[in-house]
Amino acid sequence: MSNKPIHLSRRRLLQYGLGIGVASSLSPSLRAATLPQPRIAALDWTAVELIEGVGLTPYAVSDIPSYRQWVVTPSLPAATLELGLRNEPNLELLAQLRPDIMILPFYSPLPESRLQQFGEVIRYPFTLPGKKILSVARDNLQQLGRHLGREAYAQRSITAWQASMTAARQQLAPWQGKRLLLYSFLSPRQVLVMSPNSLFGEVLAYLGLECAWQGSANMWGSAVIGVEQLYPVETDIAIEFMHGERGATRAVPQSGLWQKMPFMQQHNHYQVEGAWMYGGLHAALRFTEQLLHLSGQWHD
Incomplete structure (x- = not known):
């Protein structure tokens, strides 16, 4: 996810309800609650926590067995679909699933042009020149919240995170x-x-x-x-x-x-x-x- 805004197609905007006048008149949190939840595929493990951070659950995730060993949390529901290896996902399955959105990092070697045949593609950075990783991570969450009309969820996650980290610093003094x-x-x-x-x-x-x-x-x-x-x-x-x-x-x-x-x-x-x-x-x-x-x- 770069600093440039990522535009969803008009069809996607209508699908998520972002173009409906009634929904747009509601508060951000109520508006998000009225929208159908998009089916999001996490093609990298960090994407899972980004999706969870805006109050959603991933529809499909790459390499779930290894995720449960290396990442552990957020925990994945038993119904989460397996997409294969992170660098070699099952493209035939993706073609069948047609997720609304696929999220993966910039450093992923997966061809964006091929993925765009199946659904919207959102990429995010892990590092950026001159910025701390934690700062980039916070920006990624805020940007995803804006893209999906779920800014309030993202901000709540960030606020809770900051409070927990501040408390931990005091405890570990x-x-x-x-x-x-x-x-x-x-x-x-x-x-x-x-x-x-x-x-x-x-x-x-x-x-x-x-x-x-x-x-x-x-x-x-x-x-x-x-x-x-x-x-x-x-x-x-x-x-x-x-x-x-x-x-x-x-x-x-x-x-x-x-x-x-x-x-x-x-x-x-x-x-x-x-x-x-x-x-x-x-x-x-x-x-x-x-x-x-x-x-x-x-x-x-």
Whole structure:
């Protein structure tokens, strides 16, 4: 979703009721409540929280099994349709479903011209030059709310998010300045680690905490590194995100190198369920809530 307005066709406007004089005379929240809910396909996982943030539920989602391991929330209803892999959705199924709207990020390699044959296409950025990821995420939600005539829903989500984050910062004040190492195992020898420029790195900064990994990272603020590269990282607390693949890394905790990790010897290593490192406001809040839960177990 760019900063340029995305125009829906006249047919779509009429379908959603946006061209009806009676509906337009109502307040934004009442007007949205009177409109038929569009069938929206989330072709990327962050799109799910955007849809939920404007008070709707996705009609179809890509790679639901992996979503439930890596993202977890917002939870998906059992009736949600499976679209296949995020980078290779089932185009034949999309052609049959004809969703009203498909939402995906700018970085997705999916051909927009092909998708437009099935329905409206809305793209959104994850990062923008000179802007924080959290700021972009907030803008994405506001823009989607405007596109769908659901500004009030989007604003309520943003207001609630801000209040929760402010409260969390106060609760975590005793831990200000702590260095947190955030990672997930990809294999017994590799981990995905978050940097200060990641979504979760920005969350840590907002909460008065620090991101332990200061090495190189990609445009999304993450890096794939060898497990041994974690050893010299100055860390107060290490948090491992679990994604259901622990069976592949079961031997890691028994390895000599792993047992020598400073955070293992200091008993400052914690495991949590998945939280989407490349998400938006909802993912940021989920991670924050995980920190609040863990803070009762932390020690100097």
